[in-house]
Amino acid sequence: MDSSLVNLSEMLNQTIAGQNKDDPVPSNEIITAPICMVKTRQQKDQNIWTPWEGGHSETELCKMQENDPDLGPLLKWKKSGQRPTKSDIQQNSAATRHYWHIWDSIVLINGLLYKNFSRRDGVEDHTQFLVPFLLKKEILENMHNSILSGHLGKKKTKAKLSQRYFWYEMREDIDIWISQCDICSANKHSHKSARAPLGTMPVGAPLDRLATDFLGPLPTTPRGNKFILTVTDYFTKWVEVFPVKDQTAVVCAQLILNEVICRFGSPLAIHSDQGRAYESQIFQELCQILEIRKTRTSPRNPKCNGQTERFNRSILSMIKSYLRGEQTNWDMNLGCLAGAYRASPNESTCLTPNILMLGREVRLPYDLLHKGHPLDPNEAETSWGNHALKIKERMQRAHCVARKHLEVTCKRRKDFYDNKTNLHVYKVSDKVWYRNEIKREGICPKLQPLFIGPCLVTQKINDLNYEIQIDAHTKKESCQS
Template identity: 30%
Template sequence: MRLLPTYVTLSTYLRNRNQPVTYASKLLTGSQKNWITKQDGISEIECWGVVWATRKFRCYLDKREFGVFTDHQTLTWVFSAGNRTGNAKLARWAMELSNLQFKVHHKPGTTMGHVDGLSRLPMESVSALTMADLLNPERSEENGVPSSVGEPSETVPEPEVAGPDSEGRSDSDSEPELEDDDELELEFATEPTEVETGEASATPVTPSSVDVFGLDSELFLAEQQEVAWIRALVALLQDGAVPLDPFLRRRIVQMAPKHCVVNGLLMRTVHLPANVGPARTVTVPVVPLQFVNTVLHFCHLDLLSSHLGLTKTLEKVRRHAYWSGWRKDVAEYLRECMTCGGGKGPRPWTSGRMQRTPIADLTGPFSLLVVDAVGPLPETERGNKYILVLVDYFTRWAEAFAFGALDSITFVDAIVNGVVPRHGVPSRLLSDNGRNFTSDVAKSFYQTLGIKKLFGAAYHPQTQGLVERFNVTLIGMLRMHVDEAQTDWDVYLPRVLFAYRTAYHEALGDTPFFTLHGRDPILPLDVAFLNLGKKWKSNEVAQYRRELYR
């Protein structure tokens, strides 16, 4: 056995050659990182490597003689019975290993390249190992990433095929969906065919470029049919055919009620969370693992998603795709997102559960608008420095307009040309006491359109808390995309707004887009996964309208 502080190789003699059996590595954690600053710190780290490795490979080393090769010569006497050390930690570890039959040999690091080289190899850049790399070993080797890394107990991928997840529920999981067949589909993955073909992997998915499969609907359908349990379930749902194998037949029959086949695709029935009333039910495609990274990219990294937080990303994934362990993958994906890590600072408070403000006498969408201004921001190439923000209290729908100057004229222009033609005249308008909202031009505008103007308390922005909180969210979303000079924020503004409107809102229990329009928008994933909903004829508008508002 050869070791370094964080790299270990277990080897044996096969065919008269010293052949590695497995590789292992271990990082120092917590207070262990302080060892490097101690007088005997290097010796403690090296000794801990021996202790950790012998614990890990105890089943191979117990009751047999073996050798430990290290480039740290101090270890040759630490474990010697004739020597004693004044370091209590080293003495305790030496006592722990005294019942093992081994001898420590010193070897220069230059002669142990298979372990020492890992810590000495110069690296110009470090790239994350993505799901696409795991599923495409050829591409991984071209990029300098080994196709398999780790010890044997960890290199065999944990079966995780597209199916019901077995993860715990988050704070927003009040829906009646019960994943009582989670273990069924995971058991399918333990069959040799799934593991041998690399259909599953337990390695966390990390943010990177879109998966090489991209948004190809034909390839998506073909890849779904490559999964054995999906083929069996589709055959049962379409033709009533049941597998001959009793184990597979029993599992497939139990899973069938939660799935359906649409246009040849296996779909999963998902109950969306609802604050009041019955939960909304949708069908989403069951995603093969080859497309998991694609789903995560378009639900978080893409400009139409804009790096929103965990709850909103979970809900977006829930509405567009399904695979086993999706919650864990989403959480890991966001944890590894470098853009979020660099652009979002820690929040100094703990959020309470959001509650709807009891605003009375709302007649429907855009009956009460809250308006505020953001700026001055870095001036863009188009001369914009301010953002005029309006949020509807009823649907949480947000509008934002970029302007070069913030005065009454730009405010009136935003309402007349940006809000009224698309949403109608608001009944009431709430703002602070800014001059652009209280000028004679603004008052004449309110009177002309019959808008009842409301003003918040002076020096008390909490009166307009809805729009004030949205301003923070909007700036944070823009920060994820702007260049270093921050002079192109107005280019991203419309698409960032779309990301917010189509994101789950806890106070609503749905998205602002669905709350206003009564339907969900078609996103790139819907087109790629052929999840476009029911098809209509051009003369069935009346029936569509009745179904939309029933």
């Protein structure tokens, strides 16, 4: 095997391409994306193939082993045929002492040191060349970086190297080499994604915070509806669903103003994703006029709006249960399904959204079984003033119970989630990889590098958010760990 194979491969690639041009310069428009730590090794040539077998004679290899501080003493002992005592090797390196412990498996072949290797399953026995220090980098480049090695992972590279070579702490050196390979870091998925501690957004009363989201697109109904606008109250778990034809800012603002705020009052905060409707000037002005604090999720992280996402899953499941094969009529029963959800106790509060928002349970069709008997027999004889006081006391007790249950549930979920946290805190001047989520016309996303970098951390906003600079010619970007 020699470098002519690479030359042939390059000639074929140039013939197929018809020309040899540099890749287009990437755009400076960067989308906020996660980052990860990098320890990189700059490579001048991605397709390296200079096999040492063809570049070094046996005499040169023998000379390298003789001059190696770890293999030199071993070669001398093997040539003399006498194994030194344990006390005689105490002054030698850890590598030499390791070779001394496997003395019986080391043999001399044509004046070179080899190690006999036997698989545990007995399938294959072979010899491994004992690699001197000067050849380690060259061998690692050939067995991992070359075009015939394919930049494979640690497991496959270790298996491939162990078929031919051996040196002290070889597996650790392979781990370090591959972890610092900039080509692998830019093009392979990370097996250990960052997982920050779970953040909480505590609430203590109705309308402290509303969450909203668009669900869809769904099959267009005869009434022209294609999406569902959902609104959820963080404290009471009260939900509202509206079938809509599109996701425009006007539709979103009108429904939330007329159907939610005008009925229940203005919330202190509204939480949403970064959809165009919620980031529009109309919606921002609505929040500004009503003094509503507008918050949003981080990019491509729907878990930040988990309450709405969970309700979206529930309402979809309920819709599918009553479609009966007619998918274009999904908007016919939305009001009934939302009412059923509001009349059911929530897992977090252990109370229904009705009792927490209205101060009473609504009368449902199956309550007709008790026709003529009100839910509260004493309520019929109560005056208007006493009724208002009772409603107020009932809601205060319900809210107190809900707050206790929410606190317990929040702590339990956080403790469970934080057991698997894996957050790396970066420092200014650290080099990191930046997830490449830029979509350019004519570039296939599946074939572009997964990460851009190494990038420089220029500012630490907090343990989760940083400001980085891709290179000296691009502007600084905010990103999330």
